[in-house]
Amino acid sequence: MSIIKKIIDYYKIDNSRLFTTPSHSLGSFIVPEAKEILGSKYFKADFSEIEGFDNLRDPKNTIKNLLGILAGIYDTKATFILTNGSTSGILAAMFSLLQDGDKVLIARNCHISVYNGLVLTGACPVWFTPKYDSQWGIYKGVETEDIEKYFLQNEDIKALVITSPTYEGLFSNIQDISKICSKYKVKLVVDEAHGALLNFGKFKYKPAIQLGADIAIQSLHKTAGAINPAALLHISKTSDISPECLQNALNLINTTSPSYPLIADVEATVKYLNSKNGKSHINGLLKEINDFTNSLPDSIRVYSGNNDPTKILLQFKERNAMEIAEILNTKYRIEEEYSTEKALLFITGIGTDKNKLNHLLTALKQILKTISNKKDSWLSACYLPKTLIETKYLPRNAYKMPKKTIKKSESEGKICGECIIKYPPGIPLLLPGEIIRKEHIQYIENDYIQII
Ligand SMILES: Cc1ncc(COP(=O)(O)O)c(C=O)c1O
Structure with missing residues (x-):
């Protein structure tokens, strides 16, 4: 029997017999604020590995x-x-x-x-x-x-x-x-x-x-x-x-x-x-994304290569993508996954429909009409250095070593004691046990850094 069917059948049982965790006892007691956002049904489906499950x-x-x-x-x-x-x-x-x-x-x-x-x-x-x-x-x-x-x-x-x-x-x-x-x-x-x-x-x-x-x-x-x-x-x-x-x-x-x-x-x-509806839903999403990218004005470039079309990566001719992201956020309340000077990433998925994509399309077109050109060529500033990886200690050893905090300006040549991940593109810039070089320091946002 499916888990869902079993859970629904279980709704009918008398919860007064349950002397088990979790203590909300199929929702006999739910903190009101939690009920407000989760509803009581969630609690009815939430139990531990009880008899029959x-x-x-x-x-x-x-x-x-x-x-x-x-x-x-x-x-x-x-x-x-x-x-x-x-x-x-x-x-x-x-x-x-x-x-x-x-x-x-x-x-x-x-x-x-x-x-x-x-x-x-x-x-x-x-x-x-x-x-x-x-x-x-x-x-x-x-x-x-x-x-x-x-x-x-x-x-x-x-x-x-x-x-x-x-x-x-x-x-x-x-x-x-x-x-x-x-x-x-x-x-x-x-x-x-x-x-x-x-x-x-x-x-x-x-x-x-x-x-x-x-x-x-x-x-x-x-x-x-x-x-x-x-x-x-x-x-x-x-x-x-x-x-x-x-x-x-x-x-x-x-x-x-x-x-x-x-x-x-x-x-x-x-x-x-895996159902017929599910598969056509996903293929429909791919079609909607394709229609969206085909409708973009010439001044917007879409990344296309060996990539998954559900991740929409856009570049803007003669405009700084971060400026566009800011207007999208403040004026249109549209949130991108990430933005750099060069590109904006929009993550789509099964919950993305034509309306949502049209909203984005309209916003982008309007923004492009209102902001002025920055340069007359595609922006090409680099936002991460070629990664320099010099490992002094293995990750497990580095993790266990005592750390101290110093000013990042004094950290060149020292051994990093924390994970510094640069978003975007989400790549670990420095990991514990790696040597800090001048090239890393410019990308470290905090003023202080843990070292070993
Ligand atoms: C590439 C990649 N791998 C793994 C994960 C971890 O996934 P989860 O959030 O399901 O634990 C993430 C999450 O952001 C990710 O971007």
Whole structure:
């Protein structure tokens, strides 16, 4: 029986018999403000692993059945529900593959959870930076030849972790990269947090799990309509990674009180995405985005290359994109995902419809009529230096070392003691254990910095 059906049946039971957690007892007591925003139904679906319901840590019936359905839909060896976001999937994947001191090749434009995985596992990162597109100020997909070079230089690399699509929507060629990984016996983990719609719509790129990745992790909450922080971890049918090993790793980091409303939402969301309506909804979204970009005036350029069209990256001829972002925010109350001098990123997803896109289109057209030209060419200022990565201490060691705070102006040559992440593009500029260079300092926003 489905989790949702079971929850609805459970609504009917007499809650006075429940002497279990959570103590709101199916909503017998709800703080009024919480009821105002969540409604009482949410509480009726929120319970612990009570009689008749399954256990996410060791699924045997209802959840096991749901996981089986998910594995069928995604065509995987195993699919896990993550009730703590892609973050928990990334940590679990790293835990299941890496031992203390193991080398792992990581594209530097990774999410902070990958760095946290290094601290927790004690693994040793071999960092590389994908090519940088200075015209757009974004990192490109990872190149297969670059990966092979690193494998040749470091024979003992155990795993490769890359983000595809990236925050800005750039894909790597997972099919080719996975072949190289197989050749060198390296496990491939793809952070596909931003790619949860790929399995269901007519995208140019297939999901990583169908292209040879051993593990792919997707946030259902980012683009696919589920609540925060619903996500999935997939193990590919062709991988020799054992689902038990992943389950153990997830049990190590996860709560013992997973959210049943979230599990139910995962069930409903994936069933919808996989339905005829869901698929046509996603294809409709792609069409609306295409119509939107085709309707933009000539003075607006849309990024198009190896990218996911649901991430709309725009550049404005002769205008500073940040100025446009400010007017969008203040006058039209439209919030972009990020803005730089060069580009604006708008993230769309299943909740983006024609009206919303038309609102943005109208606002952009009006703004362009009212603001004056800044320059007579495309703006091309660079907003991040070529990343300089000199590691003095491994992430786990650096994490545990005592820190002190000094003025950033005095930090050149010292060893960084904190994570400094530059948004956009969300790349770790400096991580604990790395040497601070003059080039980094200009990008550090705070006046003080922790050092080791
Ligand atoms: C590329 C990337 N990976 C992983 C994550 C973590 O995802 P979650 O919020 O589902 O834990 C994020 C979140 O912003 C992300 O941008």
